[in-house]
Structures are given as structure tokens and as C-alpha cells.
Amino acid sequence: MPVPHTARSEGSSGFAPAAPLELRSVxxxxxxxxxxxxxxxxxxxxxxxxxxxxxxxxxxxxxxxRLINRMIELSSGDILxxxxxxxxxxxxxxxxxxxxxxxxxGLFPHHTVGENxxxxxxLLGWERARIAHRVDELLELVGLDPQxxxxxxxxxxxxxxxxxxxxxxxxxxxxxxxxxDEPFGAxxxxxxxxxxxxxxxxxxxxxxxxxxxxxxxxxxxxxxxRIAILREGGVLAQYAAPAELLSRPADxxxxxxxxxDRGLKRLxxxxxxxxxxxxxxxLSPSARRVPLRTTVxxxxxxxxxxxxxxxxxxxxxxxxxxxVTLELVGGLLGKDGALAEPDGPAGGGGDGGA
Amino acid sequence: MIGIAASLPVIPTFxxxxxxxxxxxxxxxxxxxxxxxxxxTVLWPALRxxxxxxxxxxxxxxxxxxxxxxxxxxxxxxxxxxxxxxxxLYTLPSLALFEILxxxxxxxxxxxxxxxxxxxxxxxxxxxxxVTGLRAVPDDVKEAxxxxxxxxxxxxxxxxxxxxxxxxxxxxxxxxxTVIALATxxxxxxxxGLGVPIFAAIQDGVFKTELIxxxxxxxxxxxxxxxxxxxxxxxxTPWARGRRLGAAR
Numbered sequence: 292m293p294v295p296h297t298a299r300s301e302g303s304s305g306f307a308p309a310a311p312l313e314l315r316s317v318x319x320x321x322x323x324x325x326x327x328x329x330x331x332x333x334x335x336x337x338x339x340x341x342x343x344x345x346x347x348x349x350x351x352x353x354x355x356x357r358l359i360n361r362m363i364e365l366s367s368g369d370i371l372x373x374x375x376x377x378x379x380x381x382x383x384x385x386x387x388x389x390x391x392x393x394x395x396x397g398l399f400p401h402h403t404v405g406e407n408x409x410x411x412x413x414l415l416g417w418e419r420a421r422i423a424h425r426v427d428e429l430l431e432l433v434g435l436d437p438q439x440x441x442x443x444x445x446x447x448x449x450x451x452x453x454x455x456x457x458x459x460x461x462x463x464x465x466x467x468x469x470x471x472d473e474p475f476g477a478x479x480x481x482x483x484x485x486x487x488x489x490x491x492x493x494x495x496x497x498x499x500x501x502x503x504x505x506x507x508x509x510x511x512x513x514x515x516x517r518i519a520i521l522r523e524g525g526v527l528a529q530y531a532a533p534a535e536l537l538s539r540p541a542d543x544x545x546x547x548x549x550x551x552d553r554g555l556k557r558l559x560x561x562x563x564x565x566x567x568x569x570x571x572x573x574l575s576p577s578a579r580r581v582p583l584r585t586t587v588x589x590x591x592x593x594x595x596x597x598x599x600x601x602x603x604x605x606x607x608x609x610x611x612x613x614x615v616t617l618e619l620v621g622g623l624l625g626k627d628g629a630l631a632e633p634d635g636p637a638g639g640g641g642d643g644g645a
Numbered sequence: 646m647i648g649i650a651a652s653l654p655v656i657p658t659f660x661x662x663x664x665x666x667x668x669x670x671x672x673x674x675x676x677x678x679x680x681x682x683x684x685x686t687v688l689w690p691a692l693r694x695x696x697x698x699x700x701x702x703x704x705x706x707x708x709x710x711x712x713x714x715x716x717x718x719x720x721x722x723x724x725x726x727x728x729x730x731x732x733x734l735y736t737l738p739s740l741a742l743f744e745i746l747x748x749x750x751x752x753x754x755x756x757x758x759x760x761x762x763x764x765x766x767x768x769x770x771x772x773x774x775x776v777t778g779l780r781a782v783p784d785d786v787k788e789a790x791x792x793x794x795x796x797x798x799x800x801x802x803x804x805x806x807x808x809x810x811x812x813x814x815x816x817x818x819x820x821x822x823t824v825i826a827l828a829t830x831x832x833x834x835x836x837x838g839l840g841v842p843i844f845a846a847i848q849d850g851v852f853k854t855e856l857i858x859x860x861x862x863x864x865x866x867x868x869x870x871x872x873x874x875x876x877x878x879x880x881x882t883p884w885a886r887g888r889r890l891g892a893a894r
Contacts, residue, residue, distance in 0.1 A: 362792060387794030397789025401807045401884040411793050444884045460793075470792075 310373030310467035317368035329525030343515035351525030390461030390469035398445040405441040429459040558588035568613025676854040695838040706767030714775035731769035759831035767820040774816025778809025
């Protein structure tokens, strides 16, 4: 059997370049319904960026995502992946090129972890040895020991492990685009945060174009390079980087959706490494030490818990690099502060304080 | 009972009838000497015929049910009529069904008639279990299969049918045991199977060893067949055991 042209042709190590995604006036109407589910949705996701679709229930965020891999057919408009319309593709071939992770994970219970990860490469007709190599590589990438995990069945894994296998499976054929529908929605808060951090580290390595659906604005701010806020009826309310969304919400709906604490949320976008710390000279360094990678919001919280006394910031080697005080944090959000404008140090950054 | 038997055109007669065994003359319940003498001429051939009769019935029944189940899985509207018809067939008394089928022109008194009747009893069980198994496949698993680019056919053969296997094999077990039991009644219309020595004993009226031996063989056959199917299920669905293991943790 000849290798289909849809197969990624490069070797199993190294990652294929991500593809840009463009939605052009995408509209979805269901028969018998007066209001469209998605109305004239246009947005561009540059290659290698994470676009988060967020909005209240009924805003059509999952529908919008499913239109991209044609799990749902659109009514009008067009979607281009890597400059090519998805409407010109056979749906099953298209889907093999798009990684897909859903909240319920949907691992095949009758397949081992290894077989689950091998699903798309098998559909693409890869050779056995190449698949085996790829499976191990991916399990390692998502932090699972291939030796131990390869032969297990999904029912023998914890929720977090299943989710990692789900991500590995979606990455298997090195797709230029990944669709993730509330991938961490069913995970408990502590593990969810760990998985989010892991995912951001992973994304820094693989640099996929990702469309990520969530209803949780905090998750959106953390994960997204860009956030598309949808309102009911699938209307795009604002499409912007997290910092801009928080500092300049387009309207009352967005302002309300991002929350009254949007100032505080902006503080999660920067770590202490991003701000100009106070020289420790002349001040007695406090006993409370925090690493440079702490988010400004967490630092603020610690200062408040300690009754307003400053923190000593240390780098990875334990060297003191400066102090952070309540006044310093307050100043960051002020008119001339470093976090006041989206173009400040935190603007556009995708690492969201991880 | 004798009235019904007498009204039938052909009642097979059997080899083991006149005997000089002391235990037979004494009309004891069980005579092991009779079994060893008649094993190769009566019991073994009857057992072989019985296995074949049952195997063919389950195989044909499965083929028909499988196709019908796939159609009903795809088109919901087919499910009710199939359940209705196979349900009626299932509830027909077996003797009555055998008698009715004998009057159907191309069938008559033959093993074919017996097979038709036996097959009709497997349909409801198998059809229901296959459809139920397919319907029980979780939506998220199907969604993931489709989302990764499986065609409908690939999804069916690689995901839905394998996941329905425990339910399908459970149906096969019930159908097989049912058919093995019912196939003894087939001796009313054809000279085959373990029913033959059983009927001979009933006709004879006094000597019971033949009846007990053949009946016992039918029971053992059913248990062995059921056990084999359990082994098949274990071999085909190792993941189902894994699930229990996982749940136990």
C-alpha cells in the first residue's frame, strides 16, 4: 500500500511546521432555528499560536471548533488551514491531519495505551517500526514511561494519565493543527494546574497551532496567546492577546466576562523576572524568599498574607536579585506601570506565568 | 405423548433395543454395561450429529442476526419489527414449530427442517445482544474515533464491534446452550442427534439408561460449549479483564 500523501513525510523526531488557520465569515445555522449558532465568525490564528475560544454556554465555542475539522459542516463562509480550504478535503483525511482532544478523552478501552497512541499513524499506513518508535517518543514527551505504560489498558490509568495519553494520541501523526475541547475540564483543580503547566512546556517544544476551547476565563488567560471571547449566538465579542483583553475590554460584556478582578488577573501574566525589582541595598532583606518565576499575582498574595511586608526575590541559584513590595506591585498596574499597557513586558507573551 | 408419536409418519428405531443384560432385564435405572457396548454405535454418532446440528444452527443464526443487527444499528426503525418477528418465533413452542415446519413443502422430515426451527430460536437472543452491545459503545469513544479520521466502516470494525464483543459473546453463550437443549427435540422430525436415543427410551417405556446417558451427554455438551465460549471471550477481550483490575484498585 503506498503511503498516502496526507502522511507527514519527515522522520519521527522533530516536529512538522505548524500551519496558520483562518476562519472567514463562518456561519452555522441549524434548520428550524431562527438564530444562527455561529454568526459571521472571522479570526486568524498564526502558525504555532494557541487561540482560546471562550464564552458562556450557548456561545457556540465547541461548535466553532468542530466546524474546523468538519465534525459539523458549516453553512456559509470558509475555513483555511495552511491556506487551503477544509471544504475541499475529504473529512476523514482532513481529520487525520488535525489533532483532536476532547474533555471525555475518548480513549479506546479495548486498545492498549500504545495502540491508542498509534491510532492515526495506523490509519495513515505507517510502517510498524516507525509507529513503535513514535509511540515511545510521544509517551516520553507527555511524561509517561513507555516501558511501563505502553501495554496498559486505559481503565488501568488515572484521569491525569488518561489525559496525557489523549494528548499523545492527538500529537501522534505530528498534525499542524490541534483542536482541544476543554481538555482539562474533568480533572481536579490541583492536577489540572499541573497538566496546564505541562501542556505549556510541551507546546513550547512542539509549537503547534492550537484551538483550545474552555469556559474558564482564567484557563484562557493562562493558556492563550490569543483569546476569542464569544457571546451568545456565536458572535465574536473580542479577539485579542490576554493582556489587551484584560486592560482594554472591548465592551461591557467582555469586561463582565473577564471579571471585576481583571487588574489582578493581569498580574498573573507576568513573573517577577518581568518587573524591575527594588535594589536590596540599604534594606534588610526579609526572611521570606520567593523564586524569580513566581507570578506577580502570587507575590502580591504572599505580601498581603504577610501583612504587607516585602519579599526577597532569589534566582535559580539562590542569589538575591531584589525586593518586591506592595507599592511596587501597585505601581505596575498604574497609568505608567509596566503592566498598564498590553505592549508592556507581559504583552503578547504566551507563557502566561507558567 | 404416545399419541403424538404415533401420529408421526416416521419414528426412528434404534440399535440398542433387545438386550441380554441382567441389569436391563432387572429394569435398573442405570446400566453402565449398556453404555460401553452402545457407545460407538448409538451414543457417539448421536453426539456428533448433535454437535453438528447445534453448530450449524448457531452459525447460521449468528450470520442472520449479525446482518440484521448492523442494519438496525444504522437504521433505528428496523429494530422494532425485527424484535417483534424474532420474538414471536422465540415464543412458539418448539414441538409445535417443528410440526408446522414439516408441512412446509421443501422442508418435510429432514435435518434442514430442524435447522430452520433451531435457527429461529437463536435470532431474538443474538440480535438483541448484538444491538445492545453496539448501542452501549460510549459516545465519547465514537466521537474520538471519528475525530481522528476513521471512516464510518473503520469505526464500526475497529471500535464499535470490538467493544460490543462481550455482549455479543454473552448472546452466543445463551443461544448455544438453548440450541443444544432444543436440538434433542429435533429427533421428532429427523433421525439425528441426542434426541434419538432419548425418544427411543421413551418409546421403550421401561429401560432408562439410554435416556439418562443421552440426556447427560446433552447437558455435558452444553456446559463444555459454554465453557469454550467463555475462553473465547477471555482471549478476545483482554481489556475487559483489565477494566475489572483497574476498578479494583
